[in-house]
Amino acid sequence: MDHEADAYRTDLMTITRFVLNEQSKYPESRGDFSILLSHIVLGCKFVCTAVNKAGLAKLIGLAGETNVQGEEQKKLDVLSNEVFVKALVSSGRTCILVSEEDEEANFVEHSKRGRYCVVFDPLDGSSNIDCGVSIGTIFGIYMVKDDHDPTLDDVLQPGKHMLAAGYCMYGSSCTLVLSTGEGVNGFTLDPSLGEFILTHPDIKIPKKGKIYSVNEGNAKNWDAPTAKYVEKCKFPKDGSSPKSLRYIGSMVADVHRTLLYGGIFLYPADKKSPNGKLRVLYEVFPMSFLMEQAGGQAFTGKQRALELIPEKIHDRSPIFLGSYDDVEEIKALYAAEVKGE
Numbered sequence: 001m002d003h004e005a006d007a008y009r010t011d012l013m014t015i016t017r018f019v020l021n022e023q024s025k026y027p028e029s030r031g032d033f034s035i036l037l038s039h040i041v042l043g044c045k046f047v048c049t050a051v052n053k054a055g056l057a058k059l060i061g062l063a064g065e066t067n068v069q070g071e072e073q074k075k076l077d078v079l080s081n082e083v084f085v086k087a088l089v090s091s092g093r094t095c096i097l098v099s100e101e102d103e104e105a106n107f108v109e110h111s112k113r114g115r116y117c118v119v120f121d122p123l124d125g126s127s128n129i130d131c132g133v134s135i136g137t138i139f140g141i142y143m144v145k146d147d148h149d150p151t152l153d154d155v156l157q158p159g160k161h162m163l164a165a166g167y168c169m170y171g172s173s174c175t176l177v178l179s180t181g182e183g184v185n186g187f188t189l190d191p192s193l194g195e196f197i198l199t200h201p202d203i204k205i206p207k208k209g210k211i212y213s214v215n216e217g218n219a220k221n222w223d224a225p226t227a228k229y230v231e232k233c234k235f236p237k238d239g240s241s242p243k244s245l246r247y248i249g250s251m252v253a254d255v256h257r258t259l260l261y262g263g264i265f266l267y268p269a270d271k272k273s274p275n276g277k278l279r280v281l282y283e284v285f286p287m288s289f290l291m292e293q294a295g296g297q298a299f300t301g302k303q304r305a306l307e308l309i310p311e312k313i314h315d316r317s318p319i320f321l322g323s324y325d326d327v328e329e330i331k332a333l334y335a336a337e338v339k340g341e
Contacts, residue, residue, distance in 0.1 A: 125250030136252030209262025
């Protein structure tokens with residue numbers, strides 16, 4: 001690979017160009033979806049800059065304290081939430097916003113209303129900011145039918161009805177992974193251009209992986225299938241090598257690694273959290289959507305994750321997602337458990 005030539009490539013596929021190319025495949029398209037995505041991208045760029053400055057801001061007394069003008073400085077997760085809410089409302093293409101930071105769904109005023117619902121976690125893993133671990137934004141997009149005023153039911157839909165989903169990871173580089181229902185593509189922010197460039201076209205997860213990712217600190221509270229599966233990862237009976245354990249504790253970073261390298265990410269239900277801990281609408285659904293689009297699977301312990309119907313906007317669910325064959329194994333263990341009852 002000629003890195004020098006690569007550094008001066010001029011035919012860069014930016015995310016804007018990519019989305020417009022996709023749009024041109026649908027002659028009836030009005031471009032609303034492209035406009036909405038461009039506002040999400042802008043929010044990601046803003047948060048990326050804020051995250052990079054967070055340690056410094058704390059050092060010079062800017063985070064969560066009062067500055068000389070007497071204005072309270074906002075914590076990064078609150079700031080990120082405001083950035084996304086404002087970016088999405090100002091796009092004029094949204095009608096309902098559901099954020100992890102807000103208890104109630106946000107209904108956009110009539111004059112700025114469009115036909116899309118966006119569910120998002122503005123800063124997932126924000127407790128990791130101070131130690132420099134990758135964190136990210138997760139989002140999913142639904143469409144509202146034109147024949148009625150939007151209601152909460154337009155958002156409380158199974159994940160298989162999502163139009164698009166993605167996440168933006170703020171780490172050693174700023175990476176945006178997106179699916180509009182036709183495969184998964186990864187873009188990396190080029191800081192010198194201020195543009196996301198296509199760096200991971202058509203991501204496909206390996207059919208089987210060598211990594212499992214779970215918080216083993218919860219092991220004493222796990223159900224039997226999860227415990228059996230993790231035991232099997234560590235002490236395989238078929239003579240194969242044990243899987244490696246990698247757990248960052250930031251969902252975006254753990255899922256990103258799983259998507260690129262294969263393997264399985266688990267956040268099971270346990271005695272402490274009988275419904276699991278991750279939220280259905282803006283964590284489980286978008287990540288499950290991406291996994292399936294990349295050729296993997298996502299399972300709740302009872303059903304395909306994208307077929308789950310949430311009852312409330314902050315519902316939680318257990319989740320097992322990753323390489324197709326690895327998720328098949330955990331499905332078989334749950335099926336055997338049901339049979340044995």
